[in-house]
Amino acid sequence: MTAGWNMSQRHRPSLQAELDQNSVSELAPKTLFEKVWQDHVVKEETPDTPAILFIDLHLIHEVTTPQAFALLREQGLSVRRPDLTLGTMDHSTPTTPVRSFKDLAIVGEGAAMQVAKMQENCKEFGLELHGFDSKYRGIVHVMGPEMGATQPGKTIVCGDSHTSTHGAFGALAFGIGTTEVGHVLGTQCLLQRKPKTLAIEVTGKLQAGVTAKDVILSIIGEIGVDGGTGHVIEYRGSAIESMSMDERMTVCNMSIEAGARAGMIAPDQTTFDYLEGRPKAPQGADWEVAIKRWLALRGDPGAKFEKTVTIDGSRLQPMATFGTNPGMVIPVNENVPPANGNASFEKALDYMQVAAGKPLSHAAVDVVFIGSCTNSRISDLQEAANIVRDRKVADGVRMLVVPGSQQVKKEAESLGLDKIFIAAGAEWRESGCSMCLGMNGDTVPRGQLSVSTSNRNFEGRQGIGARTILASPMTAAASAIAGRVADPRQYL
Amino acid sequence: MQPITHLKSKTVVLPATDVDTDQIIPARFLTTTTRQGLGANLFYDWRFDADGEEINTFALNKQAAKDCQILVAGRNFGCGSSREHAPWALLDYGLRAVISTEIADIFRSNSLKNGFLPIVVDENTHTWLLDHPGCELTIDVAQSVVILPDGGSVSFPIDSFARYCLLEGIDQLGFLLKHETAIKEFEETRSWTP
Numbered sequence: 293m294t295a296g297w298n299m300s301q302r303h304r305p306s307l308q309a310e311l312d313q314n315s316v317s318e319l320a321p322k323t324l325f326e327k328v329w330q331d332h333v334v335k336e337e338t339p340d341t342p343a344i345l346f347i348d349l350h351l352i353h354e355v356t357t358p359q360a361f362a363l364l365r366e367q368g369l370s371v372r373r374p375d376l377t378l379g380t381m382d383h384s385t386p387t388t389p390v391r392s393f394k395d396l397a398i399v400g401e402g403a404a405m406q407v408a409k410m411q412e413n414c415k416e417f418g419l420e421l422h423g424f425d426s427k428y429r430g431i432v433h434v435m436g437p438e439m440g441a442t443q444p445g446k447t448i449v450c451g452d453s454h455t456s457t458h459g460a461f462g463a464l465a466f467g468i469g470t471t472e473v474g475h476v477l478g479t480q481c482l483l484q485r486k487p488k489t490l491a492i493e494v495t496g497k498l499q500a501g502v503t504a505k506d507v508i509l510s511i512i513g514e515i516g517v518d519g520g521t522g523h524v525i526e527y528r529g530s531a532i533e534s535m536s537m538d539e540r541m542t543v544c545n546m547s548i549e550a551g552a553r554a555g556m557i558a559p560d561q562t563t564f565d566y567l568e569g570r571p572k573a574p575q576g577a578d579w580e581v582a583i584k585r586w587l588a589l590r591g592d593p594g595a596k597f598e599k600t601v602t603i604d605g606s607r608l609q610p611m612a613t614f615g616t617n618p619g620m621v622i623p624v625n626e627n628v629p630p631a632n633g634n635a636s637f638e639k640a641l642d643y644m645q646v647a648a649g650k651p652l653s654h655a656a657v658d659v660v661f662i663g664s665c666t667n668s669r670i671s672d673l674q675e676a677a678n679i680v681r682d683r684k685v686a687d688g689v690r691m692l693v694v695p696g697s698q699q700v701k702k703e704a705e706s707l708g709l710d711k712i713f714i715a716a717g718a719e720w721r722e723s724g725c726s727m728c729l730g731m732n733g734d735t736v737p738r739g740q741l742s743v744s745t746s747n748r749n750f751e752g753r754q755g756i757g758a759r760t761i762l763a764s765p766m767t768a769a770a771s772a773i774a775g776r777v778a779d780p781r782q783y784l
Numbered sequence: 785m786q787p788i789t790h791l792k793s794k795t796v797v798l799p800a801t802d803v804d805t806d807q808i809i810p811a812r813f814l815t816t817t818t819r820q821g822l823g824a825n826l827f828y829d830w831r832f833d834a835d836g837e838e839i840n841t842f843a844l845n846k847q848a849a850k851d852c853q854i855l856v857a858g859r860n861f862g863c864g865s866s867r868e869h870a871p872w873a874l875l876d877y878g879l880r881a882v883i884s885t886e887i888a889d890i891f892r893s894n895s896l897k898n899g900f901l902p903i904v905v906d907e908n909t910h911t912w913l914l915d916h917p918g919c920e921l922t923i924d925v926a927q928s929v930v931i932l933p934d935g936g937s938v939s940f941p942i943d944s945f946a947r948y949c950l951l952e953g954i955d956q957l958g959f960l961l962k963h964e965t966a967i968k969e970f971e972e973t974r975s976w977t978p
């Protein structure tokens with residue numbers, strides 16, 4: 293048991309008392325989302341104008357910012373709150389193992405230019421950038437939480453749709469476009485219409501071999517890739533409450549894959565234990581004050597959601613996608629369903645070269661990718677390592693393990709995980725987005741089948757003509773060993 | 785942004801559902817630092833084969849589609865990545881509007897900020913439009929209606945502020961900057977600081 297677990301036991305009684313107190317002191321019952329939203333309204337919305345919402349943390353990276361900085365320059369504006377802006381480089385940076393970052397060759401002129409522009413822009417506007425010389429550099433959604441910049445009750449935005457990840461802490465976090473990045477840089481505010489709310493309750497206890505990734509894939513399979521459109525999801529229920537922060541981040545990360553604006557989980561002792569002592573988390577007396585404020589964020593009993601979905605967590609299976617969006621998903625052992633005359637569905641099966649009525653284990657796997665902001669944290673790497681330990685990656689399979697940040701990399705190496713992966717025949721890489729999207733040199737070759745722990749199985753997402761199956765780190769690791777899509781439970 | 789009040793054009797039909805922004809503009813073309821020139825790579829992997837040859841059967845490559853400014857697409861258009869490069873690429877290619885039964889949130893918001901019209905219509909109208917590629921439509925932004933070839937009109941929902949900005953060619957940053965006092969007051973009076 294870790295120190296965090298002991299501590300959470302110690303604090304729990306007082307936590308419950310405070311929760312009870314908070315819930316009766318409110319007038320109209322409010323959801324977590326409503327509380328955070330209300331706390332950031334600079335100007336209320338009217339039928340004619342959207343609300344002006346203040347942003348507490350603006351995360352930036354090299355791909356979606358150059359045009360926004362250009363806009364600031366055109367208009368002669370400065371960055372309003374450099375202290376609330378935090379930058380990294382992750383998308384177009386290579387993950388080839390190097391001794392020193394001086395040796396790092398960025399793949400492609402465009403990517404090199406973006407990286408140079410990012411450095412130049414952050415320098416000119418006085419912004420904190422975690423570039424190649426920073427021990428904190430990493431995928432933007434791994435780095436923010438790791439540094440303790442992601443906190444309950446904050447509004448967090450980034451020019452990246454998986455900003456929903458940060459909702460795991462009880463923040464209201466969502467992706468924005470580049471024009472909006474410019475708005476936030478210039479005014480620290482956004483124009484927003486209030487979204488609707490959707491509660492997803494996952495009850496029961498997950499079976500061994502079933503992970504947070506399987507939970508969110510099951511949810512998307514259930515409600516569809518547009519099931520959350522226009523909504524902010526709040527995940528709740530015993531299966532969610534018993535998850536670690538790494539697991540909660542995996543769930544919230546893929547909220548956008550159900551079309552939702554954001555996903556949120558109420559902060560609790562697990563959240564606080566994770567944040568305590570991190571460099572950007574409140575320290576000393578401020579910490580106690582923050583905890584009080586954070587506890588009050590939990591949704592009030594009786595608060596209403598526009599929609600509610602309940603899922604029995606104890607019945608969930610390890611999942612794998614078979615098509616070209618994350619909603620086309622089945623338990624890893626089941627057969628691919630029939631298209632029933634649906635043209636888009638047929639096109640997807642055709643692209644994936646999988647046959648209706650057959651299990652996914654029919655196809656030989658070419659690539660296994662463990663990484664991305666969905667599943668590249670230390671616990672993800674541990675789960676994968678536990679499966680490949682003392683085993684060998686099947687002949688003909690290329691397995692890449694890409695830690696989410698330099699911090700994760702360091703921790704994994706101190707635990708000897710790198711050695712386990714290398715001994716099994718996998719590649720151990722520098723941190724970054726890597727094969728999650730084909731723009732940094734790491735790609736799946738045309739026609740090859742990849743089992744990937746990332747979040748999008750869109751056509752060509754991992755490279756032109758690449759065929760992607762999304763799964764958990766355990767299932768991906770098991771598939772690397774088997775050389776075919778495999779149920780991780782046979783390796784536990 | 786240029787004001788936009790009307791758009792009159794023939795349609796090009798792409799019936800696929802859940803068209804994600806990785807299809808609209810694949811990630812490998814995102815290594816750009818300007819907004820221009822993305823049109824050449826719009827729907828790249830659907831327009832071109834492995835040898836870089838145009839795929840004749842793809843809707844946008846057909847001769848009749850060349851001057852069309854209105855795209856009719858399947859449900860849930862623009863899902864996935866938040867890249868604003870998607871509407872930039874569509875506009876740079878020459879398209880000005882997309883009509884579907886559902887359009888993903890971030891894509892819709894990005895589109896409106898660039899004067900690209902995301903139009904949501906009912907199932908019946910949509911089915912008719914899918915079945916009649918190349919028909920001529922007028923999109924009237926002020927009235928929020930699509931005028932069909934037979935003169936009938938179908939209204940579409942649009943946020944009143946977004947409509948105002950489109951009609952006047954207003955840039956939303958200017959609107960936010962006008963609220964400087966309110967923003968300052970918010971920052972100074974909030975009960976905690978991030």
Ligand code: SF4
Nearest residue numbers: 454664665725728729
């Ligand atoms: S890992 Fe993938 S999904 Fe996450 S930020 Fe990077 S590119 Fe986006």
